[in-house]
Amino acid sequence: MDIVIANESHIKYAAIVSETISESAKVRGTGIAKRTPEYIIKRLVNGNAVIALDGDKFAGFCYIEVWGHQKFVANSGLIVHPDYRNKGLAKKIKKAIFDLSLKKFPEAKIFGITTGLAVMKMNYELGYKPVTFSELTDDPEFWKGCQTCKNFDILTRTEQKMCLCTGMLYDPAQKGKAQKKKVDGKTFQRLKSIKEQLFLKKKK
Numbered sequence: 301m302d303i304v305i306a307n308e309s310h311i312k313y314a315a316i317v318s319e320t321i322s323e324s325a326k327v328r329g330t331g332i333a334k335r336t337p338e339y340i341i342k343r344l345v346n347g348n349a350v351i352a353l354d355g356d357k358f359a360g361f362c363y364i365e366v367w368g369h370q371k372f373v374a375n376s377g378l379i380v381h382p383d384y385r386n387k388g389l390a391k392k393i394k395k396a397i398f399d400l401s402l403k404k405f406p407e408a409k410i411f412g413i414t415t416g417l418a419v420m421k422m423n424y425e426l427g428y429k430p431v432t433f434s435e436l437t438d439d440p441e442f443w444k445g446c447q448t449c450k451n452f453d454i455l456t457r458t459e460q461k462m463c464l465c466t467g468m469l470y471d472p473a474q475k476g477k478a479q480k481k482k483v484d485g486k487t488f489q490r491l492k493s494i495k496e497q498l499f500l501k502k503k504k
């Protein structure tokens with residue numbers, strides 16, 4: 301398995317990246333924004349993405365987005381092809397995109413929003429802390445990215461204060477050290493289920 305910084309030679313994978321994201325959103329039924337092949341191509345060629353390849357087969361992808369005049373960067377769009385899941389690949393991709401973010405944007409706070417327990421665990425182990433949305437970027441372009449998520453109405457209803465996603469932040473100024481012990485997944489699962497009860501019930 302090769303995990304490399306993406307470039308023009310990887311444009312041919314844009315369609316399968318986009319399709320894998322859409323299929324995963326359908327299966328999981330919640331909390332993944334859709335990304336068109338055109339959108340993915342832009343991320344593949346700007347030097348801010350990593351792609352995992354098994355020979356010439358697509359295995360995984362993640363990209364960096366820059367917000368609020370480089371005060372913040374987000375590691376977004378993490379996807380592992382179903383054929384390669386549960387083998388530790390997401391963890392390796394996450395680490396690669398985290399290291400690339402620190403190298404290219406050493407001053408920036410690194411953040412993400414996610415409903416995925418796997419991502420919460422990985423972020424926590426890299427030194428991210430859960431935070432309220434008010435501590436994340438207020439760049440409207442970032443929040444526009446949520447429009448294609450099926451829970452977008454919740455974000456609108458709460459005036460962008462909260463949603464099913466949890467915000468997580470790594471602040472390099474605080475030298476957030478990698479956690480020595482693993483996170484207790486039950487805590488995050490409980491948080492998610494409380495939010496679902498709160499927000500999804502009101503929807504009816």
Ligand SMILES: CC(C)(COP(=O)(O)OP(=O)(O)OC[C@H]1O[C@@H](n2cnc3c(N)ncnc32)[C@H](O)[C@@H]1OP(=O)(O)O)[C@@H](O)C(=O)NCCC(=O)NCCS
Binds near residue numbers: 392422
């Ligand atoms: C989430 C996803 C990226 C995980 O990829 P993966 O390569 O299977 O993950 P890894 O094998 O590296 O596992 C990393 C950690 O997450 C855990 N994990 C993996 N899938 C999980 C799941 N569905 N639920 C809970 N935990 C999970 C693993 O147990 C591991 O934790 P550990 O270190 O405590 O053992 C992959 O399932 C995927 O692409 N899903 C669809 C897209 C998605 O949800 N993206 C996240 C956007 S919010």
